[in-house]
Amino acid sequence: MEEQEEYAKLIKILTGQEYIDELGITPNTQCELVFIDGKLGISSTLSKKLYIYAHKEFFKLRSKPTSTDCDSDEINKLSMVLLLINPECYTAWNTRKELIVSKTITSSKEFQFMNLILTCYPRSAELFSHRRWLIQHVIKSNDNEIVALCKLELKIAARAADRYYSNYISWSHRCWILRTYLSNNPEILLNELDDTMSWLSLHISDSNIYYYRQQLLTFLVKINHVDSKKLWKRELQINKEMIEYYEGREAMWLFRRFLLAKIPENDEEKKVLYHQEMKFVNQYNQDEGTSGFTWEQKRQIHFAKSYQIFINLIKSDLL
Amino acid sequence: MGTPQSDIDIPANSPTQLWRIKHRDYIVNYGKSKDDYEYCMSEYLRINGVYWGITTLCLLDQLDQLNKTDVISFVKSCQHSSSGFGASPNHDPHILSTLSAIQILTIYDAVNEIDVESAIEFVRSQQQSDGSFSGDKWGEIDNRFSFCALACLSLLGRLDAINVDNAVDFILKCMNFDGAFGCKPGSESHSAQVYCCVGSLAITGRLHFLNVDALGWWLSERQLPSGGLNGRPEKLPDVCYSWWVLSSLAIIGKLHWIKREKLITFILACQDNETGGIADKPGDLVDPFHTLFGIAGLSLLGDTTLKQVNPVYCMPEDVIHRLGLKVQMLN
Numbered sequence: 001m002e003e004q005e006e007y008a009k010l011i012k013i014l015t016g017q018e019y020i021d022e023l024g025i026t027p028n029t030q031c032e033l034v035f036i037d038g039k040l041g042i043s044s045t046l047s048k049k050l051y052i053y054a055h056k057e058f059f060k061l062r063s064k065p066t067s068t069d070c071d072s073d074e075i076n077k078l079s080m081v082l083l084l085i086n087p088e089c090y091t092a093w094n095t096r097k098e099l100i101v102s103k104t105i106t107s108s109k110e111f112q113f114m115n116l117i118l119t120c121y122p123r124s125a126e127l128f129s130h131r132r133w134l135i136q137h138v139i140k141s142n143d144n145e146i147v148a149l150c151k152l153e154l155k156i157a158a159r160a161a162d163r164y165y166s167n168y169i170s171w172s173h174r175c176w177i178l179r180t181y182l183s184n185n186p187e188i189l190l191n192e193l194d195d196t197m198s199w200l201s202l203h204i205s206d207s208n209i210y211y212y213r214q215q216l217l218t219f220l221v222k223i224n225h226v227d228s229k230k231l232w233k234r235e236l237q238i239n240k241e242m243i244e245y246y247e248g249r250e251a252m253w254l255f256r257r258f259l260l261a262k263i264p265e266n267d268e269e270k271k272v273l274y275h276q277e278m279k280f281v282n283q284y285n286q287d288e289g290t291s292g293f294t295w296e297q298k299r300q301i302h303f304a305k306s307y308q309i310f311i312n313l314i315k316s317d318l319l
Numbered sequence: 320m321g322t323p324q325s326d327i328d329i330p331a332n333s334p335t336q337l338w339r340i341k342h343r344d345y346i347v348n349y350g351k352s353k354d355d356y357e358y359c360m361s362e363y364l365r366i367n368g369v370y371w372g373i374t375t376l377c378l379l380d381q382l383d384q385l386n387k388t389d390v391i392s393f394v395k396s397c398q399h400s401s402s403g404f405g406a407s408p409n410h411d412p413h414i415l416s417t418l419s420a421i422q423i424l425t426i427y428d429a430v431n432e433i434d435v436e437s438a439i440e441f442v443r444s445q446q447q448s449d450g451s452f453s454g455d456k457w458g459e460i461d462n463r464f465s466f467c468a469l470a471c472l473s474l475l476g477r478l479d480a481i482n483v484d485n486a487v488d489f490i491l492k493c494m495n496f497d498g499a500f501g502c503k504p505g506s507e508s509h510s511a512q513v514y515c516c517v518g519s520l521a522i523t524g525r526l527h528f529l530n531v532d533a534l535g536w537w538l539s540e541r542q543l544p545s546g547g548l549n550g551r552p553e554k555l556p557d558v559c560y561s562w563w564v565l566s567s568l569a570i571i572g573k574l575h576w577i578k579r580e581k582l583i584t585f586i587l588a589c590q591d592n593e594t595g596g597i598a599d600k601p602g603d604l605v606d607p608f609h610t611l612f613g614i615a616g617l618s619l620l621g622d623t624t625l626k627q628v629n630p631v632y633c634m635p636e637d638v639i640h641r642l643g644l645k646v647q648m649l650n
Binding site: 048051052055056059062063086088089090091094097129132133136166168171172175176178179205206207208211212214215249250251254257258261262306 | 325355356359360362363364405406409410411413454455457458459495496497501502503504505506507508509540551552553554
């Protein structure tokens with residue numbers, strides 16, 4: 001059977017010595033499997049045939065009441081092929097968890113496997129869920145390397161965010177790593193603030209990045225970091241410049257509401273700040289219905305009006 | 320720098336009336352012409368798909384178009400021995416599938432056809448010490464699973480099986496500065512998670528913990544000039560948010576904070592008048608998921624040609640009424 005041959009070829013590549021750094025399902029009507037310079041390409045026609053085959057065999061083996069070592073090995077391979085094509089098949093990930101627990105698969109190989117899938121499916125919810133399980137599993141048996149592991153995870157999440165615009169799932173993962181393991185680590189918090197600044201300048205409308213910076217600033221305040229207030233004010237200034245330069249970006253305006261409401265200042269300082277903010281936003285006090293405005297200008301006026309309402313609300317302590 | 324517009328333009332010749340019969344036919348025929356590959360690929364969410372289809376047909380008052388026995392038989396085959404339900408036979412049990420199973424059986428008034436006690440025990444056993452719920456024994460936490468647990472158990476009249484106070488505590492930990500909710504504590508606000516959390520608080524009668532004005536404002540800001548609703552700031556509108564945002568607004572008594580007519584226009588424009596069904600945006604491919612949420616959204620907006628939908632359970636109101644279930648709603 002053709003799919004059995006192609007399946008065997010794919011397994012040989014997946015279990016071989018050569019490192020695979022990228023996966024792609026190519027829009028190709030031929031049945032092709034290509035592996036060059038670490039790039040693995042499966043034509044969509046072939047991927048469909050492989051999936052049907054691997055799916056059938058996987059579930060046949062999975063429903064066996066008892067399994068041998070040979071079965072474990074086979075189900076490992078079948079699940080790899082399944083997940084290369086459909087990483088949302090949660091039962092296949094569960095099988096791999098069982099194999100990790102029984103030490104048939106090593107954690108490092110599993111991280112590698114997931115990293116490969118992420119090159120093709122950067123926002124797979126089931127993959128990141130499996131990843132979080134593996135991280136917790138690894139840390140349970142060896143908590144020496146938590147920080148190193150987490151630093152790597154932040155990079156992986158960042159890379160996945162790069163591959164798909166406004167990737168809630170990868171950013172959610174990054175937030176989880178930060179909150180669960182790194183919220184007390186000032187060096188990493190500051191580093192992340194720097195690191196995401198350059199990312200922000202390239203993704204100015206991505207609400208994920210603003211929320212992430214909210215979290216970073218909040219954690220810095222929580223650990224009473226000496227620079228937290230200075231960094232907060234700096235953030236307000238950067239945000240102001242961005243709002244003025246890039247018109248009509250909702251995410252920037254919403255971030256400003258947070259910065260204003262949660263700034264670590266006393267009431268007197270806040271009163272001064274609210275006054276300054278009112279002056280700032282007054283420059284957009286126009287009728288957005290007036291003709292001649294671009295889409296962006298209309299949105300800018302609209303968000304400025306909402307921000308004005310917001311300032312008045314927090315001034316009167318209603319929010 | 321070029322500004323991509325974060326909204327869509329509704330095409331000039333978009334549908335302006337609801338194609339009820341076409342949607343019925345789309346759902347009834349869905350899956351019949353699927354090839355092997357598509358069938359395999361969608362197994363991991365099959366039971367959810369059945370719930371979407373059934374609920375759509377209920378709202379269209381066309382449930383009799385499906386074979387009740389076949390559906391119940393399928394649902395039964397998804398239950399693991401002494402446990403919960405998987406998405407298809409031989410797929411591992413999960414709380415998402417378990418809720419869909421209970422919803423389907425509740426609609427058919429056939430809950431007693433399955434091992435109810437085991438399903439309850441499966442759900443109960445997902446609750447953690449901090450009140451959160453995992454999806455299955457592997458431990459992923461998400462407030463979607465909290466909603467699944469609370470919805471499931473309340474439909475079965477067994478909220479007593481879990482610690483409700485702790486469950487609520489965890490939900491509230493997921494609240495952000497803007498009054499909305501992310502998937503876990505410390506995650507960005509997302510409309511679908513808002514629905515799960517607001518629904519959970521409605522089921523447990525704890526809506527007073529919400530910052531209603533802040534949340535209502537955040538939700539109303541999901542409406543874009545095209546009339547469609549998005550899931551988060553600066554995202555494109557998507558019909559499924561017509562459900563999650565709308566039902567949340569309905570529960571907190573702020574449905575009037577969005578422009579009703581504009582949203583109706585948007586949803587109707589997402590129909591495909593050739594194949595039937597509703598897509599995420601005008602002109603895109605349709606699917607049962609968006610078909611349900613488009614129709615449920617229209618029901619919530621007052622379309623009297625559709626049956627009334629319950630905003631907490633996304634199930635027909637008459638089914639919830641039959642159970643005598645009371646959920647909290649704010650005026």
